[in-house]
Amino acid sequence: MEYFVQQLINGLTLGSIYGLIAIGYTMVYGIIGMINFAHGDIFMIGAFVALIALIAIGLTAGAGLVIVILALLLALLIAMALTAIYGWTVERFAYRPLRTSFRLAPLITAIGMSIVLQNFVQVTQGARVKPLQPIVTGGYEIMRTTTEHGEFIVLVSNIQILIILTTVLLMAVFALIIARTPLGRAQRACEQDRTMAALLGINVDRTISLTFVIGAALASVAGLMYLLYYGVIDFFIGFVAGIKAFTAAVLGGIGSLPGAMLGGLIIGLIETFWSAYFTIEYKDVAAFSILVVVLIFMPSGLLGRPEVEKV
Amino acid sequence: MTGPLLQVRGVETYYGKIQALRGVDLDVENGEIVALIGANGAGKSTLMMTICGSPRARSGAIRFDGSDITAAPTHQIMRSGIAQAPEGRRIFPRMSVMENLQMGAAVTDMTHFADDLERIFAMFPLLRKRSGQRGGTLSGGEQQMLAIARALMSRPRLLLLDEPSLGLAPIIVRQIFAAIRDLNRKQGLTVFLVEQNAYHALKLAHRGYVMVNGAIAMTGTGAELLAREDVRAAYLEGGHG
Numbered sequence: 198m199e200y201f202v203q204q205l206i207n208g209l210t211l212g213s214i215y216g217l218i219a220i221g222y223t224m225v226y227g228i229i230g231m232i233n234f235a236h237g238d239i240f241m242i243g244a245f246v247a248l249i250a251l252i253a254i255g256l257t258a259g260a261g262l263v264i265v266i267l268a269l270l271l272a273l274l275i276a277m278a279l280t281a282i283y284g285w286t287v288e289r290f291a292y293r294p295l296r297t298s299f300r301l302a303p304l305i306t307a308i309g310m311s312i313v314l315q316n317f318v319q320v321t322q323g324a325r326v327k328p329l330q331p332i333v334t335g336g337y338e339i340m341r342t343t344t345e346h347g348e349f350i351v352l353v354s355n356i357q358i359l360i361i362l363t364t365v366l367l368m369a370v371f372a373l374i375i376a377r378t379p380l381g382r383a384q385r386a387c388e389q390d391r392t393m394a395a396l397l398g399i400n401v402d403r404t405i406s407l408t409f410v411i412g413a414a415l416a417s418v419a420g421l422m423y424l425l426y427y428g429v430i431d432f433f434i435g436f437v438a439g440i441k442a443f444t445a446a447v448l449g450g451i452g453s454l455p456g457a458m459l460g461g462l463i464i465g466l467i468e469t470f471w472s473a474y475f476t477i478e479y480k481d482v483a484a485f486s487i488l489v490v491v492l493i494f495m496p497s498g499l500l501g502r503p504e505v506e507k508v
Numbered sequence: 509m510t511g512p513l514l515q516v517r518g519v520e521t522y523y524g525k526i527q528a529l530r531g532v533d534l535d536v537e538n539g540e541i542v543a544l545i546g547a548n549g550a551g552k553s554t555l556m557m558t559i560c561g562s563p564r565a566r567s568g569a570i571r572f573d574g575s576d577i578t579a580a581p582t583h584q585i586m587r588s589g590i591a592q593a594p595e596g597r598r599i600f601p602r603m604s605v606m607e608n609l610q611m612g613a614a615v616t617d618m619t620h621f622a623d624d625l626e627r628i629f630a631m632f633p634l635l636r637k638r639s640g641q642r643g644g645t646l647s648g649g650e651q652q653m654l655a656i657a658r659a660l661m662s663r664p665r666l667l668l669l670d671e672p673s674l675g676l677a678p679i680i681v682r683q684i685f686a687a688i689r690d691l692n693r694k695q696g697l698t699v700f701l702v703e704q705n706a707y708h709a710l711k712l713a714h715r716g717y718v719m720v721n722g723a724i725a726m727t728g729t730g731a732e733l734l735a736r737e738d739v740r741a742a743y744l745e746g747g748h749g
Binding site (some may be wrong): 379381383385386389390392393394395396397398399400401 | 560562564581582583586587591592594597600601602607611612614615617618659662745
């Protein structure tokens with residue numbers, strides 16, 4: 198039981214990170230119908246920007262709580278802003294010129310963009326893993342039992358609390374923006390009928406750009422949290438995390454925002470529980486098997502709409 | 509002001525290699541109701557969309573209120589005071605009626621939203637009842653009312669209506685046409701409408717144009733066109749006359 202609870206906490210943490218990335222996939226798919234395969238690498242860029250920002254801020258392990266929070270907040274804002282610029286740039290120069298082209302063209306370009314971003318970071322930051330000293334330490338003991346093998350303690354670390362709370366907060370703000378603000382309405386309108394949105398005076402290009410900007414900003418938050426959680430990053434982390442988040446988006450129903458979040462949590466939980474109860478070597482196999490099964494048996498996902506011809 | 513509110517000169521539009529408009533000339537004066545009639549596939553809807561820059565005219569010129577809008581992006585054209593209730597209504601199916609109306613007011617940044625909403629609900633009381641319902645669940649007639657209402661929310665100077673009577677019961681057609689006449693008389697709204705229902709359209713309009721194969725074939729006042737034998741034979745026989 199205690200073991201289960203511990204894995205649940207770990208799984209939720211991982212799922213939060215996947216969910217934040219998955220939103221970028223699902224939003225872009227919703228509005229322009231393409232899978233942005235470079236999105237995982239945007240997440241990686243976010244992690245690197247956050248790392249550089251944190252090193253530049255020069256936080257030391259002994260700093261007080263307020264200082265740590267302020268430094269993290271500053272790093273978060275820097276990462277969001279700079280990563281958003283990457284997201285905007287990728288859309289503007291790599292995808293927009295191909296928007297009226299055949300369907301496969303932006304997809305292939307996205308894969309190309311992914312390789313470009315990876316190699317750019319590899320060349321400028323080096324191929325080795327980059328460590329970050331632990332900034333958020335400590336945690337709470339929530340359960341303790343004594344078994345014949347000794348004591349088992351269920352811990353929830355501060356960093357886990359931070360990740361889950363930040364994710365919940367961001368999701369709430371984001372959902373509110375989409376549901377209630379003119380920007381969110383314009384975004385949904387473009388998703389449902391781009392021509393009509395333009396006929397109502399909506400600048401469709403700008404709305405699409407903003408979609409990439411928001412997706413990239415959320416991915417950068419995931420990047421910062423990944424960095425804090427694992428303590429090491431390299432230029433290749435976007436690949437696996439990106440495909441897992443993509444799996445999450447497909448599982449939740451691509452195009453559906455709550456679906457992306459739900460899918461992220463489920464993938465995070467499956468991966469964690471698989472590692473905990475079966476073999477850790479096969480955790481990626483478990484996650485990706487889900488992708489295959491969903492695509493075969495439930496192509497519109499858990500919360501997605503079945504594809505219908507537009508009338 | 510000199511010149512008509514909308515002036516279309518020699519406009520040619522292509523879908524890929526297929527030419528849909530072959531040199532259209534047309535004027536809509538301030539305060540008029542102008543009807544464009546013609547057979548299916550004559551290019552009527554293409555003209556409506558070309559005025560809005562989607563698709564762009566390949567040659568020719570479109571001027572609105574004196575300024576050239578031929579090459580302007582669609583959203584800017586719509587922000588200059590044109591609104592369209594397009595072919596097929598294009599209601600956002602997964603947005604509520606209220607949200608569809610809010611989208612209509614996006615151009616004005618919602619500054620007059622509350623007032624305009626009351627005005628619209630007075631005109632189409634049914635929409636008030638449906639305001640929380642998803643656009644996709646409305647009936648055809650309700651969607652048409654919503655499409656017109658949404659277009660009006662932007663406070664346009666020129667309203668483009670593409671087949672407002674298509675697929676609707678006669679009583680609803682009368683209701684919608686009465687609303688259009690009212691808007692024109694009481695608020696001086698300029699209306700340019702495309703119709704297959706030629707009889708009703710020409711009765712309503714001050715002037716009319718007949719489009720054949722992507723070009724204007726005839727023009728005249730509504731009464732003149734209604735009186736012409738060739739117009740009656742081609743567009744009116746079969747029940748309306």
